[in-house]
Structure formats: C-alpha cells, structure tokens
Amino acid sequence: MLPIYRIMLMVFLTAFVLAQTNPALQQPQFNLALSYSPPYIYPGSVVQLYITLVSAQPLSNVYVDVDSPFKVLTGSTIQVQQLSAGVPATFISLVQIPLDARPGYYRIRVTAYTLTRSAESSVDIEVLPFDFSTLVVPRPTSYLAGQAVQLPVLLFNPTADFLKVRVSINGSVVSRFLNSSLSCDAVVPPKSNSTCLLNFALSKDLRPGFYNATLEIALSSLSGYAGSVVFRKTVQLPVVSGAEVNVLATPSQQPIPGSPTLVTLAISQGGPAPLQNVTVQVLDGDGVKVLAGGVVAVPVLTQLQLPVQLLITKQGEVRIPVEICYFSGTCIIKYADLYIPRSGLFINAVFNPPQGYPGSLTQATFVIATNYTMSNVGVEVYSPFKAITSTSSAIPFIAPQSPATFNIIFEIPRDAKPGVYPINISVAGTLYTFHYEVLRPEFNVAAVFNPPVAYPGALISGTLTVVSPFNARNVNISISTPLTLLTPSSYYVPYMPQGQPYSTYLVIQIPDGYPPGRYPIAVSINGISYTYYITVSQPNVVIQNVLVTPPKILEGTPVAQVNVQVINTGPVVARNVTVTLLNSTIGRQSYTLDYLPPGSPVTLTFYIDASKLSPGNYNVVALASWEGGGSTARGLLEIGRKDSLRITYRVYNVAPGSTAVLMINVTNLGPEEAKNVRISLTPSQVFELHASNIADAATAGVRILGDVPPGATVSTAFLLDVSDKAVNGIYTLTLVLTWNQTGVFAPALQYVNIPIEVRGGLDMFVVVPLVLTIVLVLAGIAMALRRRRRG
Secondary structure, eight states: OOOHHHHHHHHHHHHHHHHHHHOOOOOOEEEEEEEEEEESSSSOOOEEEEEEEESSSSSEEEEEEEOSSSSOOOOOOEEEEOOOOOOOOEEEEEEEEOOOSSSSSEEEEOOOOEEOOOOOEEEEEEEOOOOGGGEEEEHHHOOOOOEEEEEEEEEESSSSEEEEEEEEEEOTTOOOOOOSSSEEEEOOOOEEEEEEEEEEOTTOOSSSSEEEEEEEEEEEEESSOEEEEEEEEEEEEEEOOOOOEEEEEESSSOOOTTEEEEEEEEEESSSSOOOOEEEEOOOOOOOEEEEEEEEEEEEEEEEEEEEEEEOOOEEEEEEEEEEEETTTEEEEEEEEEEEEEOSEEEEHHHHHHHHETTTTTEEEEEEEEEEEEEEEEEEEOSSSSSSSSSSSEEEEEEEBOOOOOEEEEOOOOOOOSEEEEEEEETTTTTEEEEEEEOOOOOEEEHHHHHSEEEEETOOEEEEEEESSSEEEEEEEEEEEEEEEEEEEOOEEEEOOOOOOEEEEEEEEEOTTTTHHHHHEEEEETTTTEEEEEEEEOOOOEEEEEEEEEEEETTTOOOEEEEEEEEOOOOOOOEEEEEEEEEOOOOSSEEEEEEEOTOOOOOEEEEEEEOOOSEEEEEEEEEEEEEEEEEEEEEEEEEEOOOOOOOEEEEEOOOOOTSEEEEEEEEESSSSSSSEEEEEEOOOOOSSEEESHHHHHTTTTTTEEEEEOOOOOEEEEEEEEEETTTTSSEEEEEEEEEEEEEETTTSOOEEEEEEEEEEEOOOOOHHHHHHHHHHHHHHHHHHHHHHHHHHH
C-alpha cells in the first residue's frame, strides 16, 4: 500500500494541471477587408460595399453581418457555404444614404463569424453636402401681366426608392387662378424624373421685367428608408410687354366700293406669350361697315381664320378695326389694311412658290379686274425666265366683279444667279411690272454622329440628312474627310422632292495613333460645301488609391491585401487598360480591362507575398498602362519586428497507457510586450489530450497566458493520455503560439515541435487508484468478518 503522502502529492499535481486550463476556446482568426464605391457620397446615394474574406485554412458556413447607421438594401446578412484556404472571396452589400442624412463621417461595421471564430472590420464613409435645389428645375417661359400660368416643374429622384414630391409656389406676384391650387404633387420612380404642373395667375399691374416667386419643395420616400427633406428655391418669372397680334385681311374677290365683300381675316399670335380666353370682334370703322360675322371666342390664340362680310364705301387705303380681348378683360385694337383700287384696270400677280431656285418651276397667276366692262383685252407677259406655257392671250370680255385670270409657268435656268427679277405684263397696252426673287440653291443639311466625341481606333456611325426647299433634279452629293470613310463617298439622286428628306448612313473609322483634335467632314451638294466636325479625344486613366490592408503587419506574415482603385477621367473610353502591381504577389499580378468607361471607378484586389520581407517601410507600386498613356501610384506597407518567444519544456510519466504531464515555460525575448499570448496543442495518434468530461475536452488543448512583458516568463501544463498501443520511441507534438503586438492588426504566429520519448513502465495514475480500490475492498472484508465474530 502506497504511503499517504504520495497519494496527496498526486492529487495536488492533478489539481495544479487542471487549474491551468482556460475554458475559452479560441483559434486563429481569418482576415476581413472592406472597401466601397462611389468615392463621393451624397444624401440619396447608394453605396456599394465590397467585403473580402481570406482564411489560411478552409472554412464552411461563414456568416457575414453588416451593421450600418443607414438602410442596408441587400446583403445585410450573407452566408458563405464554403471558403477555400488562401483564396479571397468578395461579396457586395448595398447601403442607401437617406435624403435627410447630415454631412459628416459615418461608420459601417462588418462582422464575419463561424461557430468557433470571428473577424470584424469597419470603414468610415463621408457624406458630402448636397444642394437639393438641383433636383427641382422649373421651366418658365415669357408671360403677360394678368395671365393664367401653367408652370412645369421637372423633378429628379437620385435614390433607389419611390419619392413623393409636393411643390408649392408663393409670392406677391402670384395668386390662385379660379379654384386651382398653388401646389402640385408627383411620385417619382427610383433613378428617374417626373414633371408636375403649377397653376396660378399673375398680377394685372405688372410691368415688363423679372419677378421672383418662391418654390417650397417637400421630398419624402414611400417606404421611409430614403428619408425626407424640405427646402426652398427661387424662380424668376419673365413678364413681357403687351400682347402682339398679327392681323391680315384677304378678300375673296376684288372689293368694289358700295358692294358687299367677303373678307377673311387671318389672326395669329405675334409675341412670345400665349394669349388665353381670347374674344375677337370686327368693328365698324372709317369706310367700313360690318354686315355679318366677325365674332369668335377661342381658349388659346394661335392661328385663326375669321370670315366677315363687309360693306366698303371708300377707295384707296382702308383700315378694318379688330378688337381682341384676352385673359380677364384686357382688350387691344389691331387694324387690317386693304387697298381699294381707283376706278380703272387693276392687275394682281400671285406666284407659286413665292420664291424660286435655279432649275425650279414657278407658276404665275395674274388677276385682271376692272370696274367697267372691257372686251378684246390683249395680254402679253415678258419674263427673263423660260416660259413653259404661252406668254400671250386675248380675253374676249371682262366685266366688273368678274375678274379674269391668266396663268403661265416659268422654268428658272440652272445658271440663274440669286436676285430679284422683273416680270412685265402688258394688258390692253398698259405695262405693269412685278418682281420675283430667285434664292441661292442652299439645301438644309444635317449630320449627326454617334458618339460625338471619339478616340483613336473607334468606329463612328452617322446620319447625313439633306432636305431641298424646292424640287431638285440631278443632285450630286460627295463626302470627304481626312479620317477613314467606310461607306461610299459619293451619291447621285436623280430627283429630290421639295421638303422630303433624303438620308444616308455614314460609318467613319478613326485611325490608330491620330492625335486629339477636330477633324472636318466636308459635304458637297451640287458644288456647295457644308462642313461638320468630329472631335477626337484621349482617355486619361488615374490610379486614385493604393490601399494596403492591413497597413502594418509583422515580419513573417505570408500575405497582405492591396486594393487598387482606377478611374478614367477622360471624356472617352479607355481600351486595354492593364493594371500591374510591381511588387511580388501571391496569385494575380496584373488585370487587363478591355474597356474602361469615363467616370466609373474600378477596384482591383492583389495579394503581396510578404513572407520574406524584413522589418521596415515598403512602397507598394501600381502601374496602369493603356493605349496612349500610363499612370503610377504608391501605397505604404509597414513591416513590424516580431517578438521572439523561447519555449522550454519538461515531460513526466510518459509510458504506454499512462497520463503524462507536459510542463511548458514561455519567455519573451523581444523588445515589446506580447499581448494575449495563447498556446494551442495539436494532438497526435500517440498522444491525446486528457479530459475528465465532455465540457473539458473542448478546452483541454488551449492555454491563454495573457500579456507577457519583455524578458518575462510564464508557465502552463497539459495532461496527455498516451496510447496503450504505443511502442517505445520518440514522437513529436506541435505547439502553436499566437499573440498580438501594439500597432499591428494581424496576430503573430509561431510553431514549436516538441519531441517526447515513450518508455514502458507503470502508470501511476492507473496504479494508485487501483491500489486504493484494493485497500478499500480488503478493509471492508475485514470489518464484515469482525461483525460476524461478535455476533
């Protein structure tokens, strides 16, 4: 039987080892990196958050939670079924910035976790000030004093939610029109625009000028997460001078004094402000009496044909008064002039078209009237143009109120110069002269190119449209340019009707290597040149940022992540943009972007091989090259010196089937304090961590030693169950040490291999309980025998 002091020593040793066990289970963490776009954020913006996970060993069922002060539209919780070792995985989450967000910095925190490990990272975004008045664009025109106005207001919605908008107008110059409201409402779809109409009336006593009115705008989202905002904007309302109306009188036949005459009045708006609620009435005047008609009312005056029967009682210049009332009682009087010829022969000429072009046809209609009866009237026309029909005629009879007409068709020579040409007509021996204008044969030519700004090597499509103001024949169109024209350079059109457009499709190639500038496209139509220009520009790719995550690591850390953000600040697309990291990388060292459109930043992720870098500061250099230029940028990576931990150990009671004790001493040989030092023991087939129950099994292989100052030593112990099948020999156990250092984001890592020799012998943890059991059994038997003897 063992002495009692040996039994107490074993119990104390077991209690000491169990006291070193920490119930917390921690394993090496994985890396979590964040970035976002766009770089400039305003109220109403949608922020795209890039979440990148990297783990040194494979993981499954990783959950990612996004904690944001704003609404997370998508990706608030992400489940990753499988995360491969050393392969970064990037996920996207969308965050809505509300309209009522104040300018400043806001923090978005992201947590990634599994059942046994977690990682956390955060990013600060800056919300910039924003002028909400740019979302509301009133479109005023010119108005008259007292006018009823319908003001369109264009509304923009930059958010990802439906916005309800109310716009109200107020001011001293505006008032309600009838029962209309001074506000309007609209619902604007996401990333779109809409228009609402404000109805009001202007004051009647306004003078010409510009008058201010105030718009009060309330924006609110239907779902609520885009926020709401109320602001004001000033709009200027232009008020012009009095109404302008054009009045033209056309008699149905030559007026005869004393006889009823039907006259058509052509009334049209002549000023910029539209006239509403218009009433037109023809009045009696000097030598003019209204017999019938001449009254009409229209809601809006544009063009009006008003027939009226008049009795004209004078000759020469006659003015017909026309009263025009608009809005709410404002009236003006305009006059339509008629000329009543004196007694005798009257000739009038009408040309169709009223103006001609070289090579075109013109019809002249001569109206011959008289206020007395004439017979055998000879007519002869003299013209510098070629007459297609007869130029002479004899009219047998002309009576009052029954004018005669004579028609003739002319062809204007193709070589006729622009100018005014006289056309003479002889009637009954009296010569009358009229004039006809020949215009320069200019065509209406329009050329539209897409895109309007191109780059070397690009293809440009265009449409050339030609409209002739006359019936043109034998039209030759030629196109020339210093660029490469891929479509035909000349076209022949036998006949081009008046007013009907002729269009052709153009394709132009910008040769590679052409410098930026404006290149002409010359279009010649029947010898008349028209010139258009194509602007050739170059892209400009800029590396906005080279961000190393984390910015400081310890020597020996295998990898650091680098995010390179590039943007094309030029006006055209950049082609074949290659972004290369000049440092040694793990995985990809360069990316090639076939097309990089203007103004769209792109973030590329690289991984630097930092395993062999000594302590110090290093430049991380990124190079962007494209057709036509290159750009470089630098980021900073700091390598910190890692503390050196010395491990000493001793092993007791190592035999097959026994429970061994492993004593470990950890000494900090470095210059800095090692924080949160942790030791993890990796079991083998020979040694298994000793645990008395299931709860202890989860924490038996981990020790948390806390902070170790420079030069200090801490100790701990492990209980190891030695396999009863183990043969004598030396076996290796692996210790994993992790700790943190000040100013370094990623923890330090150190592996230590411990050789342990197994020898055959007694296992005191088995023998002692067995001996105690035997002693207790024998004592029980002895006590039973004594009782029987006494009995």
